[in-house]
Amino acid sequence: MTPTEFRKKVRDNEYQKPTAGMCPGYAQTNLIVLPWEDAYDFLLFAQRNPKPIPILEVTEVGSRELQTLGNDIDVATDFPKYRIYRNGKMVDEYLSVVDFWREDLVSFLIGCSFSFEDLLVDAGIEIRHITEKANVPMFNTNIPLKQAGKFSGNMVVSMRPIKSSQIATAVNVTNRLPGVHGAPIQIGNPAEIGIYDLTDPDYGDAVTINENEIPVFWACGVTPQAAVMASKPKFAITHSPGHMLITNISNKDLSV
């Protein structure tokens, strides 16, 4: 299925699940939509925290269209699932946010680690949550972000168990993709970053960790959602964790 065909299914609410492993080769993105009054603070927050918040595109104020990531994308319908936050509290999840759209909204499309998963697979590395048909496990950490205006909070990470013999490869492959979180931020010591139970993720699903595997942590595009909860802007729309936009650009385009 091409990204355009896949997004058609999403737009028609025929696909409502996590997107890991879908349309291999194409970049996926996270989303946060904020009112114009919060846009500068958030753009600066991203500039100061590029590992968890690598911005791939910012829309014009009020627009639901993209330029760089694909010219047939509707930001308000093409993610399988959205969350709406008011004053830092999640209101509910929605399949479309067309009814909530406003002329003062700015959308930030943020690189996603799902983008590098097929490059890891190409390198012979198993992605456990794809094998187990689960959502990637994601965890809040104790790693503070650099504040910008009203935005602050701690980093969220995604975790993949990787065989000890393949960790160096996983680092090298992802290091070349700074636009989708780049190299891991930590390997093998969850307690050091405030994660005490790998079987109980804060977002997504737990996955099996085998004996010869080490948990590897990458900065995660759910970080802005944690920042929204911590910073309480009046209104925000995000994707639902794991339920990404599949863009028209290839992961290779994001490689340096």
Add this chain to the structure above:
Amino acid sequence: MTPTEFRKKVRDNEYQKPTAGMCPGYAQTNLIVLPWEDAYDFLLFAQRNPKPIPILEVTEVGSRELQTLGNDIDVATDFPKYRIYRNGKMVDEYLSVVDFWREDLVSFLIGCSFSFEDLLVDAGIEIRHITEKANVPMFNTNIPLKQAGKFSGNMVVSMRPIKSSQIATAVNVTNRLPGVHGAPIQIGNPAEIGIYDLTDPDYGDAVTINENEIPVFWACGVTPQAAVMASKPKFAITHSPGHMLITNISNKDLSV
């Protein structure tokens, strides 16, 4: 001389020249200072044009202090020379801009290709403008930037003549430094990007190009100045081309 010692000389107006080759190993930066009303547009302009405008740090509104690049830096005194623009026209050059400072100004510190020059020297590559004690030659091009709000314009590039046998090395060395413009944007065909006379740069000085050398072009942090002239914000302060801030961080810190 340490960066702190060097900046002391600059602050006392004892050093007023271009900074190429000074304090080897330490990152240098370009500068643009804009009123708050233009800050979002410029930050977005940089996000959309990361090759010429790789932002290393943004100050708090009104502040002349930095956090990441060094905590003993004064943005208004520590560049050897500044330019002030009003409505897109350069007013004059100044050794300090303390007298022009306002509470609504935001400073953008932008990566500089001088940062990678000592890594090129380490790789055995001669940097001609350092050998000739000249400022690096810089040229306006016909390469359009992506617009953001009021900001648009064409890319400015710096040029270094490199031996044919060393161009691959120059690409590899600079490719690892996306924070200071990264790999060249073009090699060997100046007319294609609108440059018709290499002996007549738009900024800086002409340098000798030997027979076995090819002109190699990197995106340049003077680009925001060309954008200022094209986009005419009411007020802007920039560094004078080639007259950079030397920071406390090492070029290695910028490597990926």
